[in-house]
Amino acid sequence: MERGDSIRQIARDLGRAPSTVQREIRRNVRSKQNYRSRAVYEKKRASGRPRIRPLRYSPHVAQLRADHLASRARAGKLATNERLRRWVQDRLEEEHSPEQIAAMLPIEFPHDLEMRVSHETIYQALYVQGRGGLRRDLHQRLRTGRALRKPNRQATRRRQRIPGMVLISERPAEVEDRAVPGHWEGDLIMGGAGTKSAIGTLVERTSRYVMLLHLPDGFGADAVQSAMVEAMSRLPDELRQTLTWDQGFEMANHVQIAAATDLDIYFCDPHSPWQRGSNENTNGLLRQYFPKGADLNNFPADYLAHVARKLNTRPRKTLGWKTPAQVLDELLSNPNPPPSVAMTG
Structure with a gap:
């Protein structure tokens, strides 16, 4: 000018x-x-x-x-729309994520344009001072439970090579497209330093169905083998095809596990967590219930089943907002999940 x-x-x-x-x-x-x-x-x-x-x-x-x-503080949509605020708070109490809540609103209220809110608005109502409307304590219901928003960071762990591994490069191509159920990804989530505790996690690639392995006696190869065989034995044959794990020494007995469960077991390349993407994502979700630093030996088997049930009945964006349990039912062409599957959560 x-x-x-x-x-x-x-x-x-x-x-x-x-x-x-x-x-x-x-x-x-x-x-x-x-x-x-x-x-x-x-x-x-x-x-x-x-x-x-x-x-x-x-x-x-x-x-x-x-x-x-x-x-300047401005009242957000959730602060001025009491009906919408109550609906969002109820879903947060059920431990649904803001993205899941925002996606379900048009489905639940297809003709009510007032019942719309973005997931970012929900986050702001929880975290940004002056943009409230939601109870501040509800941030504890989110997966992270943090009072402040922070970027996710995943630390890598050193892995030991174990004998007799078949690498992921030899895994059948049908596993990649997720069209056929029965292909699993697995890992351990670790307890706090010095606790020598862990929980085994298994995720079915097509449905994202979750099973948790209770390891009260440690996470050595024998303990993992026993828990894995016991869990997989409750599944129907069509849900036992392959298992993909990282190169953790807890799978040193993979030959025995494969023989007992009729699974083909494959191992990821070193430092390649993306090769078990569904499992990595699920492990992140589980930290809402099993915080880092906790002694995981304090959580009994029935609580693990409760947590698995929570995740299996939670709508997922990658499944078109269906739940893992619903998708698994459809894949098995059965109106109800098999009793053996339902027992695991």
């Missing part, structure tokens, strides 16, 4: 609409008395009349004003 450029020229230089530039000038000239319509300014220049003083626009003042306006 100090060069005398027109509003249209400024808009072209910035890649913005002239009306946007015009509104910005109106809001942020230093003095209302100094402001004149740019059209009047251009007309006087063209007529040869004495040049008037250019508009005094200060970018620093404009930024301070914008920051001030942005910092």
